[in-house]
Amino acid sequence: MMQDNYTYKQIIPERLNDVKFIFQNISGIKTPITFFEKKYNTTVFGEYAIGYLAYTHDGTPAAYYGVFPCLVEFQGKKILAAQSGDTMTHPLHQGKGLFTKLAKMTYELAKKEGVEFIFGFPNKNSYPGFVKKLNWVHKENIRTYRIKISTIPFAKAMKKMKMNNVYNVFCKAIFKKYLSHKKYFNNSVIDHEFGGVLHDEAFSKYKKYSSNWIVDIDGVCMWLKIDGKMWIGDIERTSLEKAKQIISKLKKLCFMIGCSEIVFYVSPKSYWGNLLEKGFPFIEGLPIGYLDLNNGIDLNNIHFVGADIDTF
Numbered sequence: 643m644m645q646d647n648y649t650y651k652q653i654i655p656e657r658l659n660d661v662k663f664i665f666q667n668i669s670g671i672k673t674p675i676t677f678f679e680k681k682y683n684t685t686v687f688g689e690y691a692i693g694y695l696a697y698t699h700d701g702t703p704a705a706y707y708g709v710f711p712c713l714v715e716f717q718g719k720k721i722l723a724a725q726s727g728d729t730m731t732h733p734l735h736q737g738k739g740l741f742t743k744l745a746k747m748t749y750e751l752a753k754k755e756g757v758e759f760i761f762g763f764p765n766k767n768s769y770p771g772f773v774k775k776l777n778w779v780h781k782e783n784i785r786t787y788r789i790k791i792s793t794i795p796f797a798k799a800m801k802k803m804k805m806n807n808v809y810n811v812f813c814k815a816i817f818k819k820y821l822s823h824k825k826y827f828n829n830s831v832i833d834h835e836f837g838g839v840l841h842d843e844a845f846s847k848y849k850k851y852s853s854n855w856i857v858d859i860d861g862v863c864m865w866l867k868i869d870g871k872m873w874i875g876d877i878e879r880t881s882l883e884k885a886k887q888i889i890s891k892l893k894k895l896c897f898m899i900g901c902s903e904i905v906f907y908v909s910p911k912s913y914w915g916n917l918l919e920k921g922f923p924f925i926e927g928l929p930i931g932y933l934d935l936n937n938g939i940d941l942n943n944i945h946f947v948g949a950d951i952d953t954f
Contacts, residue, residue: 648740649701650747653693653708658682660695660703664730680851681952684711686844688722692752694744696735705731707744709752709760710952712845714944715829716837721939723839724752726762726772726931727952741768742775749776753935760935761944763928763951778931781942785915786927789904791893796900801870810853813868813899820895822858827865830879831912831945838912839950841876854954859888865949872896874906875949882917909945 651657658678666672682691693708709724731740749760763784764772772778800809814821826846831838839845846856854867854875862884865875872892877885889904896904907927908915918924932941948954 646738646743647699648704649697649699650744651695651697652751653682653691653695653706655679655682655690657695660697661706661728661730663703664706664732665728667732668730677851680848681710682708684848686848687711687713689755689757692724692748692755692757693728694747694751696740696744698735703732704735705740705744707741707748709748709757711752711755711757712950713840713842714758714837715832715840716939716944717834720840721758721837722756723759723761724757725950725952726760726764729768741771745771745776749933749935758934758936759939759941760933761941761946762931764931765928769929769931772931776933778933779941780929780931782910783929784907784927784946785910785919785924787904787906787908787918787922787924789889789893789922791896791902791904793897793902794900795902797868797872798870798902799900806853806869810868813901814855816895816899817855817857817866820857820859822856822863824856824858824863827856827863827876827878829947829949830876830914831909831947833913835943836912837944838946841949849949849954852954854949859891860884862888864888864892867954868899868901871903871905872901873948873954874904875954876947877906877914879913882921885917886921905948907946907948907951909947912945912947914947915945 689711696705709726711724714721714723825843829838829841862880863878867873
C-alpha cells in the first residue's frame with residue numbers, strides 16, 4: 643500500500659535483505675543474512691515474525707518495525723505472545739512518523755493472527771514513542787545484577803575486534819566439563835502464580851541464532867552467552883547459598899577466559915528477583931512494557947529473565 647510517499651509491505655523471508663540494509667546503515671555492523679533468517683523464523687511458535695517495512699518511492703528500504711512471536715505459559719496454559727524487536731528507521735527517514743505507523747500496522751496484524759499481548763524492553767530513545775503514542779503500559783523495570791571480575795578483559799577486546807566466534811570456541815573448551823547434556827530447562831519465573839516465556843526444546847533451539855549454551859555447575863543448570871560480557875539467560879531454581887557458591891565458581895571461570903563482567907536480568911518480583919536481592923546489589927534496568935491486544939490477561943503476573951530478550 644502507498645501512503646505518505648512511502649510504500650508499506652509485510653515482512654516475509656524474501657525481504658530480510660531489506661531489514662539487513664537498514665540495520666547495517668544504522669549500526670555500521672555487517673551481519674550475515676543467515677542471522678536474520680534464523681531470528682525471524684519463529685514459525686515453531688505458530689507464526690513467522692510479524693512486521694512491516696516502509697519503502698521510498700524508488701524502492702529503498704526506509705524503516706522496519708516488527709515483533710517476534712513466542713509462547714508464554716501462564717497457569718498451565720500456553721498463550722501466543724510476541725516481543726517487540728528490531729525497531730529501526732534509516733537516518734534519512736527519521737522524524738516522519740514511520741515508527742508509529744509501522745507499529746500500529748504490526749499490532750493490527752498481530753491481533754488478527756491470534757497474538758494475545760506484546761511485550762518489550764524499550765531503550766530511552768524508543769520509550770516515549772511506545773508509551774505516549776502506542777499506549778504501552780510500564781509498571782516496572784528489569785532488575786540488573788552486575789558482578790565485576792578483576793581480569794584481563796579478553797572478552798571485550800575480542801568483541802571489539804569482531805572475533806567473537808573464535809573467542810566462543812575458546813570459551814566452550816574451558817567450559818567443556820561443565821556443558822550440560824540438557825537441551826533446555828524450565829523458565830525459573832514460572833510457577834502456579836506467575837507466568838513467563840515457555841523455555842522448552844523448541845525455544846532453546848530457536849535461540850541458537852546467537853551463540854549460547856547451558857552449563858551445569860554443582861548440579862544446577864545455567865543458560866549462558868558471552869558477548870563482551872557473560873550474560874546469564876536463566877538459572878535453575880536453587881537456594882541463595884547454593885547460588886552464591888555457583889556464582890563464585892563462575893567468577894573463577896570468567897577470570898580464566900578474561901571476561902570482566904557477569905550480567906543477569908530478572909523481573910523484580912520473580913523467583914531470582916526476590917532471592918538475589920538478599921545477597922547481591924542491583925540497579926534498575928530497561929523498562930518492561932506491555933500492550934494487551936485481547937483485554938484478558940493480567941500482565942503484572944508475567945515475568946522475564948535475560949534469555950527472553952531478543953538480543954540474548
